[in-house]
Amino acid sequence: MSTKPSVTLTERRKAATQLDIAHAAAELFATRGPDGTTAEEIALRAGVALRTFYRYFRSKQDAVSPLLADGADRWRALLEAAEPGTPLQRALEDAVGQALATPDEEAERALLRTRGLLRAAADDPALRAVWYRVNQESEERLVPVLARLAGPRAQPLEVRLAAAAATDAIRIALETWAATDAGTQGPDSPVGLATRCLRGLVGGMEPWGREAAAEPR
Template sequence: MKSPRPYTPATGPGPKSLTERRKAATQLDIARAACALFAERGPDGTTAEDIALGAGVALRTFYRYFRSKQDAVAPLLARGGDEWRALLEAADPAEPLREVLEEAVRQALTVGPEGEEALRWTRGLLRAAASDPALRAVWYRVNQDSEERLVPVLARLAGPGADPLDVRLLAAAATDAIRIALELWAAGEDDATGPGSPVDLALRALTRLTASLPLLTP
C-alpha cells in the first residue's frame, strides 16, 4: 500500500521535543494508512482495526490519538494548510498582497509527478467525504482551523493599519478558494495540471472572491 500525502485547504510553535516529534510521526503514519484505505475501500469498508494494522500500530494506540476512523485523516489534511501558510509567513510585507497570495497558491498547488500522485489520493479522499458526513466534517473542521490560523499571517502582511474585518474576510476568501478548488477538481476528471487543475481553479476562485476586498485593490 502506497502512502498518500493529501493536500488541503501558521506553522506551529517552535521546535518540538523528541516525544512530540515521535507522536506527530505516529499520527502521520496512522493518517496515511487511513487515507489510503478510505480512497481504496471507502469509509464504510474500513474499520479502525484496518487502519491500525495498515499503520503497524496497536488498536489502543490508534484510539490514543484519534476518536474515530474519520478523525485519523486530519493530520494529513492539515499539512497542506501548514505548507500554504509557511509560504505566506516567509513572504515580504513590502510586496503587493495580491501577488503574494497568488504566488503562494501557485507554489502550493503546482505539482510534479510525485505531487500528482498525492493529489490523486486527495481526489479519492474528497470523493469518499461526499458520501460520509463524519469524514466531511473533518475536512470542514481542518479548513476552519486553517482559516483561523491564517488571520495573524495575513495581518502581518497587510500591515498595522489594516482593518481587522478586511483581514478576516481575506482569510476566509483565501481558504475557501483553495477548498472549493480542491472539491470541484476532486468531483471531476481533469488532470492535476493545466486547465481545470487545482491551481487553475484556486487562482480563478481567489480572484473572484477577493475582487472587492480593499486590502487587494490598488
C-alpha cells in the same frame, strides 16, 4: 526577530506516528471506502496498537485530518515567508501556486490522494465534517499571517474577511477539481481553479497599504 520554538524529538515522533496512521486510513478508504474500513484495520495497517490510534484520533474519519491539512500548512508556511506589504492577491496566488504544484510524482500522488478523500467525503458526512473542520482551523491560523503581511493599517475585519475568502477559494477549487477527472496541471487543475477562485473571492479586499477607512458619521 522572533523565532519559533524548536520541535522536540517526542513531538516529531508523535507527528510521524499520526502521519503513518493517516496514510494507512487514506489507503484503506481509497480501496474499501470509510464504511468498509474499521479503526482496527487502520491501526493494523499503520503498525500501531488500537489504543495508540485512539490516543491521537477520535474516529476513523478523523485519522485522515493530517493529510487534508498538509496542503493548507504548506500554503500558510509560504505566506509566512512573504515580505510584509506584499500585495494580497500576489502573495496568495504565489503561495497557492507553489503549494498545489506537482513538480514530481510524490506531489502528484499526494494531490490525487486528496481527490480520493474528497470524493469519499461526498458520501460520508463524518469525513465531510473533518474536511470542514480542517478548513475552519486553517482559516483561523491564516488570520495572524495575513495581519502581519497587511501591516498595522489594515482593519481587523478586512483581514478576517480575506482569510475566510482565501480559505474558501482553495476549498471550492479542490472540491470542484475532485468531482472531475481533470489532471493535476493546466487550467482545470487545483492551481488553475484556485487562482480563478482567489481572483473572484479576494479581489477588492486589498488591505495592503490602504489607509484606515473613515468611520461612518
